[in-house]
Amino acid sequence: MNEKKSSILTIVFLSSVILIFMLADLIQGDRLFSETENKMLASRPKFSWDALFRGKYTEDYEKYLTDQFVGREKWITIKTCTDIALGRQEINGVYLGTDDYLIERHLPETYSLVQEIKKISLLEKLVQAWDADVMLVPTADNILTDKLPANAPCYDQVSFLERVEQQVGAGHYVDVYTVLRQHAEEEIYYRTDHHWTTLGAFYGYQAWAEKRGESEGKYDPAVMETATEDFLGTLHSKVNLNVRPDVIRYFPETVSRPLKVTYDLKTVRESCYEESYLETKNKYGFFLDDNHGIVEIETDYHNGKTLFVIKDSYANCFIPLLIPDYEKIYVMDLRYFNGRLFQFMKSCEPEEGMDVLVLYNCIHFLENFTYLE
Numbered sequence: 001m002n003e004k005k006s007s008i009l010t011i012v013f014l015s016s017v018i019l020i021f022m023l024a025d026l027i028q029g030d031r032l033f034s035e036t037e038n039k040m041l042a043s044r045p046k047f048s049w050d051a052l053f054r055g056k057y058t059e060d061y062e063k064y065l066t067d068q069f070v071g072r073e074k075w076i077t078i079k080t081c082t083d084i085a086l087g088r089q090e091i092n093g094v095y096l097g098t099d100d101y102l103i104e105r106h107l108p109e110t111y112s113l114v115q116e117i118k119k120i121s122l123l124e125k126l127v128q129a130w131d132a133d134v135m136l137v138p139t140a141d142n143i144l145t146d147k148l149p150a151n152a153p154c155y156d157q158v159s160f161l162e163r164v165e166q167q168v169g170a171g172h173y174v175d176v177y178t179v180l181r182q183h184a185e186e187e188i189y190y191r192t193d194h195h196w197t198t199l200g201a202f203y204g205y206q207a208w209a210e211k212r213g214e215s216e217g218k219y220d221p222a223v224m225e226t227a228t229e230d231f232l233g234t235l236h237s238k239v240n241l242n243v244r245p246d247v248i249r250y251f252p253e254t255v256s257r258p259l260k261v262t263y264d265l266k267t268v269r270e271s272c273y274e275e276s277y278l279e280t281k282n283k284y285g286f287f288l289d290d291n292h293g294i295v296e297i298e299t300d301y302h303n304g305k306t307l308f309v310i311k312d313s314y315a316n317c318f319i320p321l322l323i324p325d326y327e328k329i330y331v332m333d334l335r336y337f338n339g340r341l342f343q344f345m346k347s348c349e350p351e352e353g354m355d356v357l358v359l360y361n362c363i364h365f366l367e368n369f370t371y372l373e
Helices: 002-028 049-053 056-068 072-085 113-130 157-168 177-182 198-212 234-239 275-279 313-317 319-325 341-348 362-368
Strands: 094-096 102-104 133-137 225-231 246-250 260-263 267-269 294-298 306-311 328-332 355-361
Touching: 049 056, 094 234, 102 234, 113 157, 113 341, 113 355, 113 362, 133 157, 133 198, 133 362, 157 177, 157 362, 177 198, 198 246, 198 313, 198 319, 225 275, 294 319, 306 313, 306 319, 306 341, 313 319, 313 355, 319 328, 328 341, 355 362
Parallel strands: 133 355, 306 328, 306 355
Antiparallel strands: 094 102, 225 246, 260 267, 260 294, 294 328
16 A cells, blocks of 8 residues: 555656646746857747658657756756766766866767868868968867866867868968967867857967968957956856856957948948847857858958958957958858859959958868858
């Protein structure tokens, strides 16, 4: 009788918990966007017999339940604390590094040689057609190696970059790896986010300027100004731990001259920075108003030079450093562009020609770099 009573109580308890969560879910309603995770949340899928039989409905509904689960952020925190108590050093694709660093995990088996060859071949075609420079930035796991947990596996971006340089040619390749390794003890990557910092981008700019024979002395990191001291980035969202926020900085010289910045051929601003993002979770959106398909920057430096940048979000804090070097800068994110790349570039190219720069982090390049000629 005691076993039967215990079973009944267990069933009643579990049923009550499920009912409470169902009622809470109904009261809360669906959310469109998670500011903590900086992503759009899955909406309730529309039912159809065809989708059910194909398994698509159940798959979408599982994603919907995962995204809309009541108290999702708190449950992420509970799970993280439990994993830490069990001695885990990697949680939800994030390594818990030393000095409070959260470092995104990239496993070697995720990126095949076939994938590398395909992307590098596509890059080589662009380099040959436009005499482009290539700057592929290693992610933190390949630079801040002393902060990783012992024996933590990571994809070897050094070997990948060697293949890139060999394929596109040393004359087109900007070596960022070497300079970042030289400054690995400095704050060149955010502790809570997957991006490099403005200081990291500055060292990348120095490598680019040295290769091109440009002046490297335009900026002094000692006088960088602070945009916010409360940045908790994308990696923090995956573990939701109580950690010290990052600081976002910028160079004051990048706001000292007038600009005309046009986003997606319609919205016009007077700066490369959008301060409204500093009041949101996505504070990195401060740089270049987050992500856009095409950005056109007209500077007050009338030197007749034009630059076309093909990039991912790593370039967003790098682009402002280029302002003194060009009269006009086009910035394209291929993830948000549906046209033919070469055709669009020709429409932007002045008679005297233009420089072209491809700037991605290595992982985003392997995962996202693609275009139609």
